[in-house]
Amino acid sequence: MLFQGKSLSAELLENGIVEFKFDAEGSVNKFDQATFQDYKAAISAINQCKEAKGVLVTSGKSNFIVGADITEFIETFKLPEEKLIPWIKDGSDVFDAFEDLNMPTIAAINGFALGGGCEMTLACDYRIADTTCSIGLPEVKLGLMPGFGGTVRLPRLIGADNAVEWMSTGRAHKPEQALAVGVLDAVVAPENLREAALNMLNDAIANKLDWRSKRQPKLEALKLSPVESVMTFSTCKGMIAANAGKHYPAPMVMVNTIETAAGLDRAGAMACENKGFAKLAKTDAATAQIGLFLADQVVKGKAKKAGKQATKVVNKAAVLGAGIMGGGIAYQSAYKGTPIIMKDINDAALDLGLTTAAGILTKLADRGRITAKKMAGVLNNITPTLSYDSVKDVDIVVEAVVENPKIKASVLAEVENNVSEDTILTSNTSTISIDLLAQSIKRKDKFCGMHFFNPVHKMPLVEVIRGKDTSDETIAAVVAYAAKMGKSPIVVNDCPGFYINRVLFPYFAGFSQLVLEGADFTAVDKVMEKQFGWPMGPAYLLDVVGIDTADHCTGVMSDGFPTRMGKLENDPVSALYNAKRFGQKNGTGFYDYGKDKRGKPTKLAAQAAYDLISVEHKAFESEEIIARLMIPMVNEVVRCLEEGVVDTAAEADMGLIYGLGFPPFRGGPIRYLETLGLDKFIAMADKYAHLGEIYQVTDGLREMAKSGKSYFT
Numbered sequence: 105m106l107f108q109g110k111s112l113s114a115e116l117l118e119n120g121i122v123e124f125k126f127d128a129e130g131s132v133n134k135f136d137q138a139t140f141q142d143y144k145a146a147i148s149a150i151n152q153c154k155e156a157k158g159v160l161v162t163s164g165k166s167n168f169i170v171g172a173d174i175t176e177f178i179e180t181f182k183l184p185e186e187k188l189i190p191w192i193k194d195g196s197d198v199f200d201a202f203e204d205l206n207m208p209t210i211a212a213i214n215g216f217a218l219g220g221g222c223e224m225t226l227a228c229d230y231r232i233a234d235t236t237c238s239i240g241l242p243e244v245k246l247g248l249m250p251g252f253g254g255t256v257r258l259p260r261l262i263g264a265d266n267a268v269e270w271m272s273t274g275r276a277h278k279p280e281q282a283l284a285v286g287v288l289d290a291v292v293a294p295e296n297l298r299e300a301a302l303n304m305l306n307d308a309i310a311n312k313l314d315w316r317s318k319r320q321p322k323l324e325a326l327k328l329s330p331v332e333s334v335m336t337f338s339t340c341k342g343m344i345a346a347n348a349g350k351h352y353p354a355p356m357v358m359v360n361t362i363e364t365a366a367g368l369d370r371a372g373a374m375a376c377e378n379k380g381f382a383k384l385a386k387t388d389a390a391t392a393q394i395g396l397f398l399a400d401q402v403v404k405g406k407a408k409k410a411g412k413q414a415t416k417v418v419n420k421a422a423v424l425g426a427g428i429m430g431g432g433i434a435y436q437s438a439y440k441g442t443p444i445i446m447k448d449i450n451d452a453a454l455d456l457g458l459t460t461a462a463g464i465l466t467k468l469a470d471r472g473r474i475t476a477k478k479m480a481g482v483l484n485n486i487t488p489t490l491s492y493d494s495v496k497d498v499d500i501v502v503e504a505v506v507e508n509p510k511i512k513a514s515v516l517a518e519v520e521n522n523v524s525e526d527t528i529l530t531s532n533t534s535t536i537s538i539d540l541l542a543q544s545i546k547r548k549d550k551f552c553g554m555h556f557f558n559p560v561h562k563m564p565l566v567e568v569i570r571g572k573d574t575s576d577e578t579i580a581a582v583v584a585y586a587a588k589m590g591k592s593p594i595v596v597n598d599c600p601g602f603y604i605n606r607v608l609f610p611y612f613a614g615f616s617q618l619v620l621e622g623a624d625f626t627a628v629d630k631v632m633e634k635q636f637g638w639p640m641g642p643a644y645l646l647d648v649v650g651i652d653t654a655d656h657c658t659g660v661m662s663d664g665f666p667t668r669m670g671k672l673e674n675d676p677v678s679a680l681y682n683a684k685r686f687g688q689k690n691g692t693g694f695y696d697y698g699k700d701k702r703g704k705p706t707k708l709a710a711q712a713a714y715d716l717i718s719v720e721h722k723a724f725e726s727e728e729i730i731a732r733l734m735i736p737m738v739n740e741v742v743r744c745l746e747e748g749v750v751d752t753a754a755e756a757d758m759g760l761i762y763g764l765g766f767p768p769f770r771g772g773p774i775r776y777l778e779t780l781g782l783d784k785f786i787a788m789a790d791k792y793a794h795l796g797e798i799y800q801v802t803d804g805l806r807e808m809a810k811s812g813k814s815y816f817t
């Protein structure tokens with residue numbers, strides 16, 4: 105053994121071949137500080153070994169290397185840029201030292217080779233993968249770019265245009281795609297990987313393969329004429345400007361870096377990469393996107409834990425109500441492999457539920473995403489019924505009938521009498537208290553809320569709402585079922601609006617107040633979409649949610665929190681509701697919805713809406729618009745954390761990202777608060793405190809600011 109570390113080893117095999125094996129103790133293979141120490145030591149051991157003639161890089165795990173350990177690096181990113189650059193250079197120098205070994209090198213790739221893992225293979229002369237391989241550079245998804253030579257080596261291997269495509273999308277590629285573009289030299293069956301790699305390496309050692317000329321382009325300037333260079337980079341930049349937009353700086357910094365480095369040799373190009381990486385590591389977008397990645401791990405980790413703890417496994421489900429939500433829930437459960445009974449009181453509703461599911465499946469089939477066999481299987485997994493007979497042996501019931509407390513109470517009591525003692529009951533109510541609904545149920549410990557979002561097949565969030573009597577076993581089983589359905593469950597405590605609507609409605613209240621002061625709702629939408637980054641501004645979102653639903657929810661929130669969320673006088677939402685302008689569902693709300701001559705959907709600000717709001721127009725600065733809407737939302741998120749409605753800042757952030765499409769580059773409401781700075785936020789909120797309680801920050805937040813604490817620790 106030439107070197108044995110905790111993350112990797114270097115062993116001299118026969119014929120001068122050194123096996124460089126990544127096999128981290130008790131973990132997946134990843135680049136963390138400990139691995140870097142081993143990596144350096146192993147290279148030095150190979151350099152000192154006179155018998156060494158070639159290096160075979162392998163993994164002792166089912167994946168090659170999954171990437172860099174972002175949890176470790178995030179602390180270092182706090183260093184000032186001038187200190188960060190040498191730190192990054194230290195890392196990339198090790199990859200250069202590997203590339204400079206005076207012998208041929210080959211990576212035998214199995215499973216994931218992502219980020220730093222992919223860059224490890226790029227530092228080799230040859231790359232051979234088996235059919236399980238998934239390879240790519242996903243750093244942009246964290247607001248970063250490759251930092252271990254990826255921006256230097258990949259363009260020199262496969263051309264700048266292909267490399268930019270790989271790095272700006274951050275997509276993982278199947279081996280055949282990687283082979284076609286030239287990232288891989290060969291793809292073989294898993295059982296042949298080692299032998300094929302050894303054969304190739306032996307050929308290189310015997311000079312049957314010219315490894316030196318294979319390596320050389322990676323050490324030189326990019327081979328592009330000035331004209332080609334202008335063409336390539338201007339096309340790439342145009343594509344990125346259109347796709348990523350100004351809120352996501354990483355892809356553009358990456359292209360600029362490659363362009364600046366195009367005429368330089370490896371050392372010069374690496375210096376550009378080190379600088380570009382450091383610049384990105386310091387951006388708010390990177391902090392937010394890395395935070396998001398970590399928050400997602402928290403949510404996934406909790407769901408996984410629940411799956412292990414759940415004493416009841418959901419193998420068969422039932423949904424009551426085959427409407428918009430019931431139909432969607434049935435589809436999603438069936439699609440993810442849990443058969444479901446769909447019960448309604450109305451034959452036509454059952455037909456509609458099935459037709460909706462079939463419609464989603466047909467779209468998937470048209471795009472080649474599923475086979476006819478899978479489509480039939482999913483539909484077979486949904487059993488429509490008008491009677492309780494077939495519901496008897498299900499593990500879970502999701503009630504999704506009309507939003508009426510009396511009807512829900514009687515339906516829940518009825519179904520409880522028709523299922524077994526240990527069947528879990530849940531309700532998809534959006535506004536009715538779980539504790540109130542529990543009053544009509546005998547086995548209160550087996551009941552909780554399971555709040556899906558519309559459209560169910562697209563929206564990732566499920567709020568699992570714990571009532572005061574709900575047992576931990578019930579929560580664990582429901583969380584596990586939601587995860588099995590491919591959703592991201594977040595457990596919240598029962599309160600008016602639960603978590604998502606509770607924080608959304610103060611935001612809408614901020615909007616309504618602003619409109620009543622004369623703000624043009626289209627101007628507010630524009631600022632919140634283009635500048636803040638929401639997928640829809642508040643007026644458009646209210647139209648999509650439904651003005652009737654929103655008006656009803658405003659009433660619920662007002663009853664729940666009368667001093668803070670009391671109904672506004674002349675509330676624009678109520679004005680539209682009273683005029684039967686229900687939003688997108690009936691084509692009229694803040695906007696009029698229709699179709700143009702070519703049948704494309706149109707959305708035009710409605711004069712009727714202006715007439716109903718009937719206030720004199722006044723212009724507001726973008727900064728004020730953002731403050732007036734976001735302060736109430738962030739304040740309410742803080743209250744939810746303080747009251748334990750939601751457990752952690754990570755879940756609070758992920759909830760709004762998954763449930764409302766909070767701009768991901770801002771990382772969620774708490775990340776937004778911390779990026780802004782607690783003191784600055786408080787000063788901003790204090791300026792508007794006279795407008796009402798929704799603008800008044802809690803003592804807890806002031807305390808956090810004073811003590812310099814973070815919600816994430």
Ligand code: NAD
Nearest residue numbers: 425426427428429430448449453504505506507533534558
């Ligand atoms: P919907 O009106 O589209 O469907 C309700 C269905 O329930 C109808 O098909 C009706 O026939 C059926 N139904 C009525 N009484 C029944 C009974 N006794 N037994 C079985 N079926 C019965 O309503 P929806 O939009 O699907 O909403 C359903 C629930 O989901 C509501 O509680 C709503 O608040 C909640 N929700 C709706 C949305 C949304 O955006 N639509 C989002 C989240 C949650």
